[in-house]
Amino acid sequence: MTGGLYIHIPFCRQACHYCDFHFAISLNHKAEMLQAMEKEMERNAGFFEGSLLRTLYFGGGTPSVLKSNEIEKLLATARKNFGIEPNVEITLEANPDDLTKDYCKAVHDLGINRLSIGVQSFDDNDLKWMNRIHNAEQALSAIENSKLVGFDNINIDLIFGVPGSHDERWLNNIKTALNLDVQHISTYSLTVEEGTPLKKLIQKGKMQNPEDALSERQYVLMMDKLETAGWEHYEISNFCKPGLYSRHNTSYWQGIPYLGIGPSAHSFKDGKRRWNAKNNSWYIRAITEGTACFEEETLTPANKANEMLMTGLRTRWGADLDKILSATGIDIQKAGLPKIEELLAERLIYKEGPILRVTSKGKLFADYTASQLFVV
Numbered sequence: 211m212t213g214g215l216y217i218h219i220p221f222c223r224q225a226c227h228y229c230d231f232h233f234a235i236s237l238n239h240k241a242e243m244l245q246a247m248e249k250e251m252e253r254n255a256g257f258f259e260g261s262l263l264r265t266l267y268f269g270g271g272t273p274s275v276l277k278s279n280e281i282e283k284l285l286a287t288a289r290k291n292f293g294i295e296p297n298v299e300i301t302l303e304a305n306p307d308d309l310t311k312d313y314c315k316a317v318h319d320l321g322i323n324r325l326s327i328g329v330q331s332f333d334d335n336d337l338k339w340m341n342r343i344h345n346a347e348q349a350l351s352a353i354e355n356s357k358l359v360g361f362d363n364i365n366i367d368l369i370f371g372v373p374g375s376h377d378e379r380w381l382n383n384i385k386t387a388l389n390l391d392v393q394h395i396s397t398y399s400l401t402v403e404e405g406t407p408l409k410k411l412i413q414k415g416k417m418q419n420p421e422d423a424l425s426e427r428q429y430v431l432m433m434d435k436l437e438t439a440g441w442e443h444y445e446i447s448n449f450c451k452p453g454l455y456s457r458h459n460t461s462y463w464q465g466i467p468y469l470g471i472g473p474s475a476h477s478f479k480d481g482k483r484r485w486n487a488k489n490n491s492w493y494i495r496a497i498t499e500g501t502a503c504f505e506e507e508t509l510t511p512a513n514k515a516n517e518m519l520m521t522g523l524r525t526r527w528g529a530d531l532d533k534i535l536s537a538t539g540i541d542i543q544k545a546g547l548p549k550i551e552e553l554l555a556e557r558l559i560y561k562e563g564p565i566l567r568v569t570s571k572g573k574l575f576a577d578y579t580a581s582q583l584f585v586v
């Protein structure tokens with residue numbers, strides 16, 4: 211058994227309009243937060259029961275708001291409390307405006323071997339619309355700086371379906387990404403989440419609602435261009451050069467145990483899922499006082515089967531109905547037969563032995579497709 215460690219850095223310099231992740235824009239309590247996170251790692255030193263970490267992931271928020279010596283300290287605490295595989299993948303999510311050449315070199319020297327850069331677009335109009343803190347030029351130099359200091363495993367995030375962003379602009383984003391010679395692209399449709407500034411601005415009529423037709427068209431354009439360029443579309447939102455999957459995210463989809471550190475972070479082990487408080491001061495207080503900072507649930511066989519269906523159908527490896535049967539005792543083949551036949555007839559899925567996979571058309575509706583087969 212192996213494991214993954216996720217460290218959530220709940221700070222950002224500026225709030226992007228569309229974002230519903232957990233973060234604060236004041237860095238006032240950064241020192242206490244980092245201390246609490248170190249304590250949380252110490253408290254959970256036995257979590258992996260001797261198994262080695264194959265991945266370590268700094269996510270957020272914006273982990274690159276941390277100075278390199280702060281990251282160094284978190285890494286040292288992780289190394290002290292958990293066994294780590296020698297060829298561990300260590301990812302740092304970073305915003306382009308933080309990635310100066312000096313910063314890139316400093317984090318590379320610490321052993322960070324993968325960067326995930328929040329580019330979102332190479333067009334200043336899109337970036338302004340999203341209220342991103344960086345501009346297109348900074349995105350380009352961030353990637354350049356990363357490569358100069360030796361990073362050879364770089365992901366960039368891109369958002370499609372931005373109102374006002376015509377297909378030509380989107381195609382230019384894809385072309386730029388391909389020319390930059392990065393290894394991985396995570397791509398998300400712009401969605402309007404409850405409680406975000408974007409939702410409020412749309413309600414006030416100050417911003418336009420994203421259109422499904424635009425998102426669908428741009429997603430199809432993306433699939434077409436990247437697959438033609440030889441990239442693997444290995445998960446609904448993720449593309450990579452052959453074989454260069456994100457090991458950390460792949461572990462989530464394969465049910466490998468992971469421990470989440472920091473407010474709002476999730477953990478999973480032995481069929482149990484837990485999630486930390488989504489409030490910075492509450493989290494710091496709970497850790498300092500030694501009380502529980504999370505809630506927990508045990509997955510029922512039905513929860514587990516549905517999750518295996520959902521994650522399987524989103525990936526190139528598909529949902530293996532035999533594996534679901536042996537892991538949960540639930541026979542989707544039998545229980546969901548009429549639905550499976552319907553989805554096959556609609557050409558949303560195809561079947562190879564016990565494995566269901568989504569077709570190209572089905573990739574547009576993978577979550578819907580999985581939900582049609584859910585057991586209760």
Ligand code: SF4
Binds near residue numbers: 221224229272
């Ligand atoms: S998208 Fe990233 S940088 Fe923007 S507010 Fe959300 S977490 Fe922070």
